[in-house]
Amino acid sequence: MRLLMPFRYRFLSLLALLWLASAPVQAADLLLSDRDCRELLAQHAAEPGSVPARIVADCREQLAAAQAPAAAPAAGTAAAPAASADPCAGPNAAQSVFCWGPWAGLAPAAAGEPLPDNPVETTDYEQRPELAAEFDNEVEPLDSGGLPLGSCAPGAPCGFATVVAGTSSSGPAEDTRFARFELATDGSRFTLRPTDGGRIDSVTGMQTRITGRPDQFENLTAGGSDGDERSRLVARILRDPDEILLAADIWGHGNAATAAAQSGYFAWGRAVTQADLDALNSGGVTRSLAFSGPMSVDNATIASLQLDFGPRAGWSGSWDNPAWSFSAGGRISGANFVSEPGRFSGNVRPGGLVQGALLGRPASRAVAHIIDVQLENIGRVRDVGLLPEVAGPPVN
Known part of the structure; x- marks a missing residue:
């Protein structure tokens, strides 16, 4: 499972572009390398429907063209050098999502076309x-x-x-x-x-x-x-x-x-107001909020958290990945929550950390948080996630 993760990151980064584009996307539009196409086709074979059909067709055509025998060079001319085995050394490297992450043109990997001054259209969103x-x-x-x-x-x-x-x-x-x-x-x-x-x-x-x-x-x-x-x-x-x-x-x-260059994942919002916190902690009753969703770095990891406000304030949560899982809990301080050493599951080595904050408004709450744990027989896991509120336990 762990050996497959690097491709998973590249695949998810590429799909972020494919699905976010408003116009139909073709492989040629993204200038995918042959390696890009091979891995996308492998993903399509493993999970039909996970890659847009148009990209599948374009990649098949691109690979078929690449495998066609080249015409013999004319007499007196030198044969073209063989393509490098490194897909990031070819003419499409600058635009390759696999070579330069989820945004083509952040920096030229191999003398590609420069990023235009205005790389993102704004026709459907007024600048403010x-x-x-x-x-x-x-x-x-x-x-x-x-x-x-x-x-x-x-x-x-x-x-x-x-x-x-x-x-x-x-x-x-x-x-x-x-x-x-x-x-x-x-x-x-x-x-x-x-x-x-x-x-x-x-x-x-x-x-x-x-x-x-x-x-x-x-x-x-x-x-x-x-x-x-x-x-x-x-x-x-x-x-x-x-x-x-x-x-x-x-x-x-x-x-x-x-x-x-530097890059990564993020989770952001506006913390709940003091008035919202006062309402959650009022009346001498425990009010519980539940949140769940995938993490960002590895979205195969599903996080589930419960925040309790009132006389029994605190929080608990679990993170479940096909290769591992762990749980944690701790204290709430205002809009913030943080783990306590004695509340981690037994497979978490000392020094683990979960920290986050309650964000949003009563009708659209979420939590942003990070996890930093060393798991027995797995190794270190670091991730960040934004989890929307889901139906939770009733008020006690």
């Missing part, structure tokens, strides 16, 4: 620069109140993210860092503050495009450039009516000249 003024930095200092990633103030923007080098969005857990994540409420820019120091700022004024989807969320793609700097978001969002209330999934930022 005035919303960017609401982008703020209301992040409490790290280790605030026993919260390793800092606390989230009631009513303030709050988010968490993973950070890896390069544009793949995912990497070994040991090479994955955590950060606090900040997002403009119009999706036009973002900032990360890694827990080990430093700061990652997107370009300002990214152009955004929003399309519908069958659940309560919408799809957002945002991208922009400033000189050699490139930034991109591929996310699911919840708005009311135009301001983003909740957002999660892929971020990336890099430099086309140096080929230096």
